[in-house]
Amino acid sequence: MADISLSEAEKRYIVDGVKLGIRVDGRERLDYRQLEIETGLVSTANGSARVRLGCTDVLITVKMEMEPPPPQQPNDGQIHFFVNCSANAAPEFEGRGGEDLATSLSAMLDRLYSSPLSLDTSRLCVVPGKHVKVLYVDVEILECGGNLFDTVSLGVKAALWATRMPRIYITGEDGGELEFMVSDNPQEVDRVDVSNAPILITHLRITENLTVIDPTPEEECCGPVQVVVGVTPKGLITTTQQLGAGTFAPQTLSASLKMEVCGKEGREVMLMCYGEKAEKRRNKVLSFMDRKRKKWCLCTGVRIGREFDCFLSVLRTKWVTSLC
Amino acid sequence: MEVISPEGLRQDGRTALCLRDISCRLGLYERPNGSAYIEMGNTKVLAAVYGPREVRSLSKQNLDECVIQCEMSRIAACQGERVRRPRDQRTRALSLQIAGVFHAAIRKTKYPGSQIDIYVQVLQADGGVTSACINASTLALVHAGVELVDYVVSCTASINKSMPLLDVTQQESASGCEVTVSILPNKGSVVSLDCAHTLHLDHLDEVVDLAMKGCQQVYKAMSQEVETYLQDKHAIMSHR
Numbered sequence: 001m002a003d004i005s006l007s008e009a010e011k012r013y014i015v016d017g018v019k020l021g022i023r024v025d026g027r028e029r030l031d032y033r034q035l036e037i038e039t040g041l042v043s044t045a046n047g048s049a050r051v052r053l054g055c056t057d058v059l060i061t062v063k064m065e066m067e068p069p070p071p072q073q074p075n076d077g078q079i080h081f082f083v084n085c086s087a088n089a090a091p092e093f094e095g096r097g098g099e100d101l102a103t104s105l106s107a108m109l110d111r112l113y114s115s116p117l118s119l120d121t122s123r124l125c126v127v128p129g130k131h132v133k134v135l136y137v138d139v140e141i142l143e144c145g146g147n148l149f150d151t152v153s154l155g156v157k158a159a160l161w162a163t164r165m166p167r168i169y170i171t172g173e174d175g176g177e178l179e180f181m182v183s184d185n186p187q188e189v190d191r192v193d194v195s196n197a198p199i200l201i202t203h204l205r206i207t208e209n210l211t212v213i214d215p216t217p218e219e220e221c222c223g224p225v226q227v228v229v230g231v232t233p234k235g236l237i238t239t240t241q242q243l244g245a246g247t248f249a250p251q252t253l254s255a256s257l258k259m260e261v262c263g264k265e266g267r268e269v270m271l272m273c274y275g276e277k278a279e280k281r282r283n284k285v286l287s288f289m290d291r292k293r294k295k296w297c298l299c300t301g302v303r304i305g306r307e308f309d310c311f312l313s314v315l316r317t318k319w320v321t322s323l324c
Numbered sequence: 325m326e327v328i329s330p331e332g333l334r335q336d337g338r339t340a341l342c343l344r345d346i347s348c349r350l351g352l353y354e355r356p357n358g359s360a361y362i363e364m365g366n367t368k369v370l371a372a373v374y375g376p377r378e379v380r381s382l383s384k385q386n387l388d389e390c391v392i393q394c395e396m397s398r399i400a401a402c403q404g405e406r407v408r409r410p411r412d413q414r415t416r417a418l419s420l421q422i423a424g425v426f427h428a429a430i431r432k433t434k435y436p437g438s439q440i441d442i443y444v445q446v447l448q449a450d451g452g453v454t455s456a457c458i459n460a461s462t463l464a465l466v467h468a469g470v471e472l473v474d475y476v477v478s479c480t481a482s483i484n485k486s487m488p489l490l491d492v493t494q495q496e497s498a499s500g501c502e503v504t505v506s507i508l509p510n511k512g513s514v515v516s517l518d519c520a521h522t523l524h525l526d527h528l529d530e531v532v533d534l535a536m537k538g539c540q541q542v543y544k545a546m547s548q549e550v551e552t553y554l555q556d557k558h559a560i561m562s563h564r
Contacts, residue, residue, distance in 0.1 A: 086397050
């Protein structure tokens, strides 16, 4: 991520463009790049998703295991996040270079899902006090093109939505130990309820009072500080974190937090409605073999570019009126 | 479970000398100089090449030829059991092996004082992982435009109850052996030979021959894909 070096002139160009309301790739301040989400790529995992936001590519896999719960929380399942920055993404992640970034990402995801409102972990319990389901969410960064937090959180939500856990039946007791039977029927699966799962939104402060959403690596070089906020569909903020060596003026901070709550809705609606469509039409998984790179979303084959801009533009007008 | 049924079919419906379906793709990402993805049956591997570029640590610099480094990692869900560490001793050993294979194939004297990095990511592993990694790296090097003596193509073979098998899955190799052969297909010379588990010396010749034949078939599939990619980019004239 720090491999990009920009000259002062290039930085001025980016900053002045943002002041005029135009970014280098033609987007406005609050526009997202092209977003593609696909689920069900890795058949060895319970759930998987691949998210591509502009040049950033992440692969998330979810695996379920049964384990005894910790004594403090005997009735709740658990969810663990592991992030791996592979050297494919950026050469400086070779060996142990990507560990710092990986640690901060997994800590962020832990905090994001720490609230019981975001993910109901009591439903992951099999036998209270003895056996609970543990979800291991493994994030693999395939290409690093700016705005990792958003992409990873979208991917985690998509992968959790796509997770299919075989139903577990308790068949009997054998000398104090319970016996389990795992269902072989592919239709008998348990799903994870992600309707309240939060996602992260990153605001990067480029210059005085102006923030941009979904920064590219070049913009990340120019901006001194960014704030990452985790928001649920109902508008609750689960976590915030400020990253970078800079400061936020209080007005800028509160304005960006308000915007994030609104911007959240657009994406949530899109994810939910495409999720329903994906259930009804099971299209062929394109994943890495897609030659034409059209804008597919959740395997439904619908061009999302225009719809997405529509959503955001509708919400943007609402923001302007509410902030004035 | 038997590896080969009495009718002569394997677990996935192939005959003993049949190769798995191969699909590959060049040029997935913009940031690395070269990138490729290959699927050999259920084994899926992604490779990225950065280079030739400046050497990272001057102590490793060689002013006569380029330095080749490889790093291989596996994602957690690549096998049935969750893999806890993406890079461990085994992947380090395989990385050194892959780098060694490309020492023979890359024209190192054309890039003195520089470094070529090959990064391989195993997304799903079902037998023939080393071959898939080598094939994906070759495609990524071709995409990056690095000068190669020839493609490096790799395939696995095994033997089960005196019946030679081509392109074995993990289940099939667990009960027998897995011989991985890498060749330069146009010259027909062997770059690397690697055997896992035990193989009787009497069977060595026929297994290696079978693997080399399999390599030629893999080469056909890979060069077909490279041609399609180049035609899409209008680099070569299409005669259709």
